[in-house]
Amino acid sequence: MEGKRALALLCVLWSVFCVTECVRRDGTRRRRRETCADDGLYSSSSGLQCCRCPIGHHLVRDCTSNGTAPECDACERGSYLDHANALSKCEPCKTCGVNDNMIEEKRCTPASNAMCRCMDGYYCDKGAECKVCYPCSTCEFGIKVPCNLTSDAQCHEQGPNTTTASIKIPILIIAFIIIIIIAAVVYLWKKKLFCFKPPEPLKTPEPLDLLIDKDLGEFLPKISEILGVRVILQVVRQQRLLSEGVIDNITVENPHDASERAYHLLKAWYEKHGKTGAYRTLRENLIAIGKRSKADEVRELIGERENNNVT
Ligand SMILES: *[C@@H]1O[C@H](CO)[C@@H](O)[C@H](O)[C@H]1NC(C)=O
Numbered sequence: 310m311e312g313k314r315a316l317a318l319l320c321v322l323w324s325v326f327c328v329t330e331c332v333r334r335d336g337t338r339r340r341r342r343e344t345c346a347d348d349g350l351y352s353s354s355s356g357l358q359c360c361r362c363p364i365g366h367h368l369v370r371d372c373t374s375n376g377t378a379p380e381c382d383a384c385e386r387g388s389y390l391d392h393a394n395a396l397s398k399c400e401p402c403k404t405c406g407v408n409d410n411m412i413e414e415k416r417c418t419p420a421s422n423a424m425c426r427c428m429d430g431y432y433c434d435k436g437a438e439c440k441v442c443y444p445c446s447t448c449e450f451g452i453k454v455p456c457n458l459t460s461d462a463q464c465h466e467q468g469p470n471t472t473t474a475s476i477k478i479p480i481l482i483i484a485f486i487i488i489i490i491i492a493a494v495v496y497l498w499k500k501k502l503f504c505f506k507p508p509e510p511l512k513t514p515e516p517l518d519l520l521i522d523k524d525l526g527e528f529l530p531k532i533s534e535i536l537g538v539r540v541i542l543q544v545v546r547q548q549r550l551l552s553e554g555v556i557d558n559i560t561v562e563n564p565h566d567a568s569e570r571a572y573h574l575l576k577a578w579y580e581k582h583g584k585t586g587a588y589r590t591l592r593e594n595l596i597a598i599g600k601r602s603k604a605d606e607v608r609e610l611i612g613e614r615e616n617n618n619v620t
């Protein structure tokens with residue numbers, strides 16, 4: 310009796326175990342099927358339809374019967390897969406590089422990638438593609454819209470206060486340059502340099518000549534020799550000091566001797582002109598009729614004599 314009872318009890322216990330185990334297995338199977346339905350199937354290389362590995366896992370070995378789950382492993386540290394898959398490896402997690410001005414906002418998990426954001430004072434307007442953050446602009450004339458993580462600061466244009474200053478400075482520089490140019494022009498003009506050098510004076514006497522205002526009398530024969538009768542006639546006529554009658558008389562009185570005629574013409578002119586400023590007048594007139602070299606010869610003559618007298 311004892312043995313029978315024990316056997317019956319054993320039998321009951323086994324049935325209970327068996328029933329619960331069957332239900333459990335059934336549930337597992339159902340759950341598996343449901344999970345597989347959620348994640349979908351993939352075709353293995355052997356032609357079986359296998360469930361995909363769930364999020365956060367990667368495939369290790371294909372399933373061995375149609376419609377069942379394959380062998381999957383969780384992603385290792387530093388890698389993730391954020392979708393059901395049949396991949397043999399997980400993706401490496403994104404790193405948020407300080408060199409790229411980024412910090413980690415969300416840690417990487419097996420099921421999700423890390424998320425980076427820009428460090429304070431940096432922005433990135435490339436959206437999901439963002440690889441590097443750029444420093445926010447510093448606004449010279451004040452911030453209109455402040456910098457945030459996804460867009461740079463917008464700056465004010467030049468403020469009204471600064472406008473005058475930024476206009477004044479170039480004006481001051483231009484004024485300074487103009488003053489310098491004027492000063493240079495005045496300096497050159499005073500020093501009579503370059504283009505301010507007066508043209509060879511027709512009326513302005515040269516320094517040496519100014520000093521000489523003395524009797525030309527002793528020079529007259531020599532001067533008339535240098536100039537010749539034709540030049541002297543030109544000078545005399547230009548000056549209109551001698552009437553044509555006087556000129557004619559001198560010509561008539563010395564019909565054959567040109568040098569005598571020259572001398573007398575010059576002498577008559579000199580007497581009429583008077584001693585004061587005669588040399589200067591003569592020189593100016595010679596230059597005026599284009600006989601500059603003759604004028605210089607005369608000056609040399611007088612200058613030499615002057616020097617000889619001094620020494
Ligand atoms: C697996 O099941 C699919 C349909 O789900 C079927 O087309 C295929 O032939 C089956 N393969 C095997 C080996 O039973």
Ligand SMILES: *[C@@H]1O[C@H](CO)[C@@H](O)[C@H](O)[C@H]1NC(C)=O
Nearest residue numbers: 454455456457458459460461
């Ligand atoms: C950043 O600023 C821009 C305008 O400059 C704005 O459109 C955007 O919504 C802002 N983003 C955040 C996260 O505040």
